Amino acid sequence: MRLLIVEDERRLAASLAGGLAAEGFAVEVVHDGREGLRRALDREYDLIILDIMLPGMNGYRVCAEVRATGDHTPILMLTAKDGEYDEAEGLDTGADDYxxxxxxxxxxxxxVRALLRRHARGxxxxxxxxxxxxVDPASKRALRGDVEVELTAKEFAVLxxxxxxxxQVVSKAQIMENVWDFAYDGDPNIVEVYVSALRRKLDAPFGRRSIITVRGAGYRLATDGGAVHGGAAAGGRG
Known part of the structure; x- marks a missing residue:
């Protein structure tokens, strides 16, 4: 499988490339955002590892430009920052994981392996x-009626x-165990970020309320796909 690493810290990039190559991946490395975007658009990769803070063009813009072309190659973003704000910003540009x-x-x-498995699954x-x-696992597509809703790989996996x-009520722990595929050591509240993203994309534009928060327990997806606002669906935010 072919991987593209876009990272301006040359020692880190070389270390990652060496380790991944030893695992059998074909790895290309660039150190500039604009060059990373050019490579991503000109060649086919199975996964892109993308730093956020890059010269020429930051990772958010690179990711957004790639997604704007309809390219759904999994993107793992690397960031020196932390916090839900950065997670949400990256989600809006189409990143799959952080x-x-x-x-x-x-x-x-x-x-990397989890993203590749998920991309090939279904x-x-x-x-x-x-x-x-x-919700179509085979094509990894979500539709409201005849309208396709663009989701990242991680958003689709949660959905x-x-x-x-x-x-049924699904807890945050169950979602993380089944979607992240590894021992995630971050904040479990990251699930809220993905649920919020799904609500913005699947519900708000269509006047629906499909993902219901069950306080202290988790989330439940309505079997009717969500009632029109003003209907019987109930639940909180988060």
């Missing part, structure tokens, strides 16, 4: 239809897990 520096190479490798699985909401368990 890793905050400093990090363990073992954890990075686990996340062939032959039947679509899940909940009212006007369709897919909720859809498989539609009508």
């Amino acid at each position: 890793l905050t520096k400093p990090f363990s190479y073992v954890v990075l490798l686990a996340r 062939g032959g699985a039947p679509a899940i239809v909940l009212g006007d909401l369709t 897919e897990h909720l859809a498989i368990n539609a009508g």
Whole structure:
């Protein structure tokens, strides 16, 4: 599999490239955001490791430009920052996962493999239809009626897990265990960021309320795909 690393810290980039190459990946490295964008658009990769703070063009812009072309290559963003604000900003640009520096190479490798598995998963699985909401694991597409809703790989994975368990309460811990695929050592409240993103994309534009918060327990995806605002669906935010 081919990986692209866009990282201006040359020692870190070389270390990551060496380790991933030893695992059998074909790795290319660039140190500038504009060059990273050019490579991402000109060549096919199975995954992109993208730093946020880059010369020429920052990682948020690179990610947004890649997604604007309809390219759904998994993107793992590296950041020296921390906090939900950065997570939310990256989600809006289409990133699939995050890793905050400093990090363990073992954890990075686990996340790379998890993203690759998730991207390849779903062939032959039947679509899940909940009212006007369709979740298709095979094509990794979500639709409201005939309108496709653009989701990142991680957003889709969260939605897919909720859809498989539609009508049942799913805890944050269960979502993390089934979606992250590794021993995540960050804030479990990151699940709230992804749920909020799904609500912004799946519900708000269509006047729906499909993901219901069950206080102190988790989330439940409505079996009817969400009632129109003013209907019987109830729940809180977060």
